[in-house]
Amino acid sequence: MNDTKLTDIAAAVGVSVTTVSKALKGYPDINKDTRARIIEMAEKMNYLPNENAVNLRTNQTKTIGVIIPTTVHHFFSSVLNGILDEAEKRGYLVIILQSNEKYELEKKQISLLMQKRVDGILISLSNETDDFSHINAVLNKETPVVLFDKIAKMVHCSKVVIDDRKAAYDAVSYLIGKGYKRIAHFRGSLVPQNSIDRFLGYKKALEDHGIIFDPNLVFMCDHNTDFEDGYANAKKMVESQQEIDAVFAITDLVAIGIIKYLNEVEIKIPEQIAVIGFSNWFMSTVISPKLSTVNQPGYDIGFKAVSILIDEIIQAKNHVPIKHQTITLPTEIIERESTVRI
C-alpha cells in the first residue's frame, strides 16, 4: 500500500513528527489550532493508523474467527447472518472458514486463526471431528471459544444449541397426536450428535406412546443427507411395501426429496403418507404440499453465539473469570399442509 505516513503529515503541516503523533492521539499539550490543522491534513491525505502497530500495543485484533462445516446449507446461511449482524454492531470483523466436514482441515484452520491472533473463535464441528485437542489448545491460551449447533459435550467452553432430542420427540409426538401410527424415520449418518439425538427422540416418543419401535422403518440418509438422499430412500420405502402412514425426516432437504418422490408416484400427502421435516427452511413454504417442520432458529443461534463470545473476549481482556454457559434455544412445531388431513 502507498500509505500516508506521520512524516508526510508533519511535512505538509510544517510541524514535527512528535507533534503529529501527539495530536492524533489527543494529547492535551498540543495547541488546539495546530491539532485541528493536523487532523484536517490527516483526513485529506487519507491517513490510516497502522492497525498492526495498534494491535501490538493493545494485543487485540477486534477480529473473530468462524469455522462452519459448509456455507451451502440454508441453516448455516442463517447462522452466518446472525453472526455478521451482531459482530458488525459490536465492532468486530469476522473471518469465515469452511471445514467441508473435514477434521484435518478444521485443525489447520484453527491454527491459522490463532496465528492471525483472532480474539475468539466460533465453531460448529465437522462431522468427522472426534478429537478435541485443537479446541482445547485454543482454550489453554485463554482465547475464548463458543461451540454452536454441532458441539462436543466434553469440551469446556460455552455452547449454543437446540435440544435435538426434545425437538425430535415433539415432532413425533405431534404426529402420534394427529393419529399417525406407523411412523418412519429418515435419519442422518451415525456420527454427528444431532443425527443421533434426533433418532433417539424419535424412538423415545414412540415408546412413550406405546408404539413398538421397528428398525425396518428407519431409513439411513448418510450419503449427503440431502434432497437426493430423501428421494432415493423414499423410493426404497415405497418399494418395500411396508405399512407406513407418516415420515419424520432429519432435515427439510431430505423431506423435500421425499415429497418430490411421493408426488411423482402419486402417493397423496398427507392422506396416504404425512411428512414432517426439520429446520424450517424457506423452501418448506414453497413446495406442494407445504411442509410441516420443526423450526430451528439459525439466525438466533448465530446471534447468541457471537454475543457470548464477545462478552467472554471482554472478560478475558479485563481478567474477569469466565463462567461458561450452555444456551439451549427453543424449537417449535410449524404445522403446514403435509401433516394435516382434511
Next chain:
Amino acid sequence: MNDTKLTDIAAAVGVSVTTVSKALKGYPDINKDTRARIIEMAEKMNYLPNENAVNLRTNQTKTIGVIIPTTVHHFFSSVLNGILDEAEKRGYLVIILQSNEKYELEKKQISLLMQKRVDGILISLSNETDDFSHINAVLNKETPVVLFDKIAKMVHCSKVVIDDRKAAYDAVSYLIGKGYKRIAHFRGSLVPQNSIDRFLGYKKALEDHGIIFDPNLVFMCDHNTDFEDGYANAKKMVESQQEIDAVFAITDLVAIGIIKYLNEVEIKIPEQIAVIGFSNWFMSTVISPKLSTVNQPGYDIGFKAVSILIDEIIQAKNHVPIKHQTITLPTEIIERESTVRI
C-alpha cells in the same frame, strides 16, 4: 492470550533470546543441534510467532476482505464457496462483510477493511451504490480491488461478470424458438445494472424476432425481488386478463413465486403459460414443474474473482504493473419442464 514468548523458550533451552530468534528465522550462524533443540521446545510450548509483528515487518496480512450484499441468496452462497475454496488453497484468510444493499454500510466496511490492512478487496456493489469514491480511494492506495456480479463500469479495476444482457436475450430467444409469442417479463428494480441489462436483453430479443414490445407485459418486482414479489405479480398478471403465453423472470426465486401462484389457480405450466427463470438455483429442480432457467455460474465467479485478486496482490507486492481484466463467464440455458410443451 497467555502466549509463549521468545524469552520463555530461551529460558527453557538455556540460550539467549537472540539465539532463539535467529534459530527460528533459520539464520545460518546457529549450531545445528541448538537449533533443533530450540525448534523442538518452541513446538512443545505451542509458540506462535506474533502475526502482528510479522505483518509490520512484511507489510502483508495474507488476508482479503469480501463485501457481498447478502449471504441469504443461494447465488451468493455459491460465490462464497468459490472464494473460500480458492483463498484456502492459496493461503489467504477471508473477512466477510455484508452490506445489506446499503451504500453507507458498504462505505464504512471498506474503511474497516483498510484499517485492518487487508491485502485486497472483493466486492459486489450494493443496489444503492452510485458513488464510487470509496472504491477509488482503495485503488489509489495501490490495494487491489476486484468487482464481481454487481459492478460499476466506470471503476478502473478488474471485474468478473456474466453478460446479463446476452443471457436474457438468449432466454427470450429460446422461448420464441419454442413458439411462445406473448412473453411477459418480471423485472427487478431500476437501479442495479444486472436488472437493467436483463430487461434490455428481453426487449432486444423481442425486437430482433419481429415481436412488438408491450410495456404492459413488464411487471416490476422491486420489493425484495424475491418469491413474494413473484407471487404477488403473478396474481396481478393473471387478474389483468392479458393474453400471455410465457414469462421470463429475473431470478429463479421470482419464477418460483410465479409457479406457486399459477399452480394454486390451476393454470397449467407450460401448456397455458411457460416460465423461465435465471440463476439455476438448486430448488429449480425440486419445484413442480421443474424450472427451465439460465445457469449463472456462482461458484466459478467467486473462484475466478479471488484468483485474479491474489494475482494482483502478488504483482502489487513485487511492483509489477497490474493490467486490469474483465472476465465474462459464459451462461447457458437449462431446459426443464416449465417451458417444454408435450
